[in-house]
Amino acid sequence: MDILIGILLVFMAMGAIIALETTDLLSAVVSLGAMGAFSSIIFLFVGAPDIAITQMVAEILSLVILIRATISRDLTTLEEDRDFFGLVATLTIIFVLLLLGIEALRLLPPFGTPIFTENPLSASNRYLNLGLKETGTASIINAISLDYRGYDTLGETAVLFTAILGALAILRVYAKKKR
Amino acid sequence: MKDLFTEDIKEQGMTLIVKTVVQGLKGFIFLYGVYIVLYGHLTEGGGFAGGVIIASGFILVMLAFGRKYTLGKLGKLMAFKLYCLGALAFLGMASLAVFFHGRFFTNFLEKLWPSGNMALFSAGNIPLYQIAIGLSVAAGLFMVFIILAVIRVVFENGKGKLITTEKEDKKSRIR
Numbered sequence: 640m641d642i643l644i645g646i647l648l649v650f651m652a653m654g655a656i657i658a659l660e661t662t663d664l665l666s667a668v669v670s671l672g673a674m675g676a677f678s679s680i681i682f683l684f685v686g687a688p689d690i691a692i693t694q695m696v697a698e699i700l701s702l703v704i705l706i707r708a709t710i711s712r713d714l715t716t717l718e719e720d721r722d723f724f725g726l727v728a729t730l731t732i733i734f735v736l737l738l739l740g741i742e743a744l745r746l747l748p749p750f751g752t753p754i755f756t757e758n759p760l761s762a763s764n765r766y767l768n769l770g771l772k773e774t775g776t777a778s779i780i781n782a783i784s785l786d787y788r789g790y791d792t793l794g795e796t797a798v799l800f801t802a803i804l805g806a807l808a809i810l811r812v813y814a815k816k817k818r
Numbered sequence: 819m820k821d822l823f824t825e826d827i828k829e830q831g832m833t834l835i836v837k838t839v840v841q842g843l844k845g846f847i848f849l850y851g852v853y854i855v856l857y858g859h860l861t862e863g864g865g866f867a868g869g870v871i872i873a874s875g876f877i878l879v880m881l882a883f884g885r886k887y888t889l890g891k892l893g894k895l896m897a898f899k900l901y902c903l904g905a906l907a908f909l910g911m912a913s914l915a916v917f918f919h920g921r922f923f924t925n926f927l928e929k930l931w932p933s934g935n936m937a938l939f940s941a942g943n944i945p946l947y948q949i950a951i952g953l954s955v956a957a958g959l960f961m962v963f964i965i966l967a968v969i970r971v972v973f974e975n976g977k978g979k980l981i982t983t984e985k986e987d988k989k990s991r992i993r
Contacts, residue, residue: 689862692854696870700959703877707967774925775933776859776941784864785947789923792947793912796954800905803958806965807898 644681651677665706672702685750689780830884840882847875855952859941865948869955876960885967897961904954911946 654674658667675698682691753763766783774782784792831837854861855868880888918926928942939945 689864689867692863692867693870696867696874700870700874700877703874703881704963704966707881773928774941774944775928776944777936778859778862778864780862781859781864781944781948782941785944786923786925786928789912789947792951793908793923796905796908796951799955799958800901803901803961806962 640684644684647677647681647684651681668702668705671705672698675702830886832882836882840878844875844879847878848872851875851952851956855948856945857938858948858952859944860936860938865951866955868948869952870959872952872956873959873963876956877963880963880967889964892960894961894964897957897964901954901957901961904950904952904957907950908947908954911943911950915943 651674654670654677658670658674661667661670675694679691679695679698682688682694766779766787770779770782771777774786776782776786851868851871851874853868854863854871855865858864858868876888876892879891912923915924915926916922918924919929925942925944927946931942933940
């Protein structure tokens with residue numbers, strides 16, 4: 640199981656390197672899509688099918704939009720040199736995050752044990768024990784996101800609505816009244 | 819289905835093989851998206867993933883058949899109305915709970931008809947929320963794609979101008 644996830648991670652890294660180093664934009668977008676597909680398979684193997692569905696579908700949608708944006712604008716190759724200061728800043732940030740990540744990974748409990756269940760009054764204990772009885776749904780994820788914490792879902796819907804309203808307000812073709 | 823092969827739709831979109839395959843496949847994609855939305859309280863998925871699947875189905879039809887056929891089926895104004903309907907239904911059901919129990923987001927249908935039997939008609943308000951979210955996400959994402967695909971900025975005399983690329987595609991130089 641770990642070997643399988645390791646092989647898929649190696650493929651993901653290969654896809655990312657190909658996306659960076661090729662000069663044809665269409666190949667870069669397609670290898671980004673391959674990276675997203677492998678990530679979705681990894682999610683399936685560690686036991687999160689919800690995230691796997693959402694990752695796969697959002698990946699396909701953003702790929703299609705990116706392909707449509709790159710092909711139809713006559714911009715199929717990219718010929719710029721890389722900036723030196725940007726390279727140094729990127730490497731520094733990645734190195735610092737790697738150090739912090741190794742330290743944080745050392746302190747985590749083993750994979751599969753819940754973190755906050757030592758306290759019997761915690762929220763996650765209540766959701767796990769009384770979830771089916773109070774909300775009546777079998778899927779605890781949807782019960783939390785729409786019954787216990789429904790206000791956050793309302794905020795998310797409001798953010799989507801505001802973004803689309805903003806895009807429509809800027810891109811109106813018939814903005815002025817005809818005289 | 820006879821209107822699919824008129825002259826002006828024949829020259830838009832992709833080849834005949836792609837059109838025939840998509841013609842048979844678009845119903846199943848739509849049905850799969852609706853299944854994930856409706857069974858959101860039992861299996862994984864729910865409103866967001868199902869809405870994205872339905873929007874992807876519509877985008878596939880637009881890529882295969884061209885702009886004119888797809889905008890005839892679901893235009894920009896109708897998509898915006900469906901989106902507003904979904905968002906208003908979500909907010910309306912949440913506000914209706916104030917009259918029943920005094921708090922903003924309570925699951926009032928679950929308290930009226932309690933059920934934990936994992937059937938399709940169970941869990942109170944949650945399937946209705948999923949349907950509202952699925953409708954609004956599907957219509958919203960399709961509308962984003964229409965905006966990206968139909969409207970372009972064209973530079974004429976040094977100033978930017980927004981055109982819809984149906985009539986003026988051949989005359990202006992698109993940057």
